[in-house]
Structure formats: C-alpha cells, structure tokens
Amino acid sequence: MSTAIKIPRAARKELMTFGENIRVARLRRKLTAEIIAQRAGTTRQTVAKIEDGDPAVKIGTYVAVLQALGLLKGWGHLDDPVGDQMSLDGLPQRARMKNG
Template sequence: MKRKRSYSRVTKQALSVFGKLIRVGRTTRGMTAQDLADRANISRTTLHNIEKGAPGPEIGTVFEVAALVGVRLFDADDSTLTVQNARLDEKLTLLPKSVRVSKQEIDDDF
C-alpha cells in the first residue's frame, strides 16, 4: 500500500505559486495546454497537475516546463549559474561524503 506523503504549508504554497507562474507564462505566450504538454513530452494531465501545484510530478519535468514558458528558476543568467555550480562542486569536495550519527556516548564526567 502506497503511503501518502504530507507536505508543510510553505511547500504547498511554493508549489502553488510556481504552478501559477508556469500557467501565466504559458498563457502569456499564447500556448495551449496541449501545445506545452507536447513540447515538454508530457501528458496534459501532468501539465495540469504542475499548474495546480501538485507535488507529484518529477522535479526535472517541472523545471523543463518552467524553462519552456520562460519562468526563471534562479535570478541569474546561464554564465552565473555555471560559476555558482562550479563553486558548489568545490565546496562539496571539501565536505564529508556522508554524515554519520555517532552511536557512542561520550563520557565527559571527570
């Protein structure tokens, strides 16, 4: 049996805003839902779910649809994103590969 995931109010609001931005972008460009769905290679139902802010569609699909209608994901141009991505790669290289919770209790009673 599939468990239903719960989302915070902030997450639900963010999804709703993002979906509305996508719908505004589509409508402003004069694209029908079917046109956009065809360009993104998704069903109209998936597009409808994205536009209404449903949490189910894959994030890559949502980002692709957003890019197709001109919704900017970040306040930066492509070159800035490339630089930022490289910096984050450098930072991740310096951080540990994984985080482990210590199971050993520290005896600090002197």
C-alpha cells in the first residue's frame, strides 16, 4: 500500500520527467522491468512506480535502478549556477554547535 506524498507541483513534474528518462533508458537497452528489478534488488512493480515518478519510492531504490542501468556515475552532481558564481571564501570551514 502506497501513501500519497505531497510535493510541490514543479518538483512532481521533475520527478515524472526523471522517471520517464529512466524508462526510456531501460527501453533503449532493450531490458525488461523484471530484469532491472532483479539487478536492483526490488520488484517489477517498484520499477514501474519509479518510471511513473512516484515520490513514495525510497531514493535508495531510485539509485539502485540507475546503477542497474549503468547510469549511476555522475548522478549526484548538482547543476548550481548560482552557487558557482558565489564566492566560497567568506563561508566558514565548518559549523559548530554552541553548548549552551
């Protein structure tokens, strides 16, 4: 049984696009959802949920499916043009908790 997860519309749209891209990658490789499920240690139904962009599926399962497709490398890279423009010189090296 799946619990509905509320996420912003823009995030939901991105997740649906991500799932569709995973489906296209699987089909280009001529792999069944069952084969990907076996390689990722999950079920065919969960692969279908991922391909639908279901936000209730654990991120670790998404990552396992990406690995099963050979797409894991570079997955964690974030495109952050705003952050790239900001200077990191003024940021603290680490945060400390105040004892208090």
